[in-house]
Amino acid sequence: MFKHEPGRFYMENEDGQMIAEITYQYVKDYIAATHTFVDPVLRGQGIAQKLVDAVVDVARREGKKIDPVCPYILKLFQRDAIYNDVFLK
Numbered sequence: 001m002f003k004h005e006p007g008r009f010y011m012e013n014e015d016g017q018m019i020a021e022i023t024y025q026y027v028k029d030y031i032a033a034t035h036t037f038v039d040p041v042l043r044g045q046g047i048a049q050k051l052v053d054a055v056v057d058v059a060r061r062e063g064k065k066i067d068p069v070c071p072y073i074l075k076l077f078q079r080d081a082i083y084n085d086v087f088l089k
Helices: 047-062 073-078
Strands: 003-005 007-012 019-028 032-036 067-068
Touching: 007 047, 007 067, 019 047, 032 073, 047 067, 047 073, 067 073
Parallel strands: 032 067
Antiparallel strands: 003 007, 007 019, 019 032
């Protein structure tokens, strides 16, 4: 579903335009999740949370915590205890 490059997961439409993205960077011993974007046409379909889950999977595999710099990710982490193991509070 998503393409992956160092520092981001993203989705393109059939024309190659980026329509959803999450960006992150490694900072010392944790991951800073910095930005989430979903095209307005796709909003409400759970795509943003799936993007977050992709970064969470990376953090869990690597034994790292995530600093949710992006306001959307911060709200998600505060709301859902499933992310407690990776939430850098």
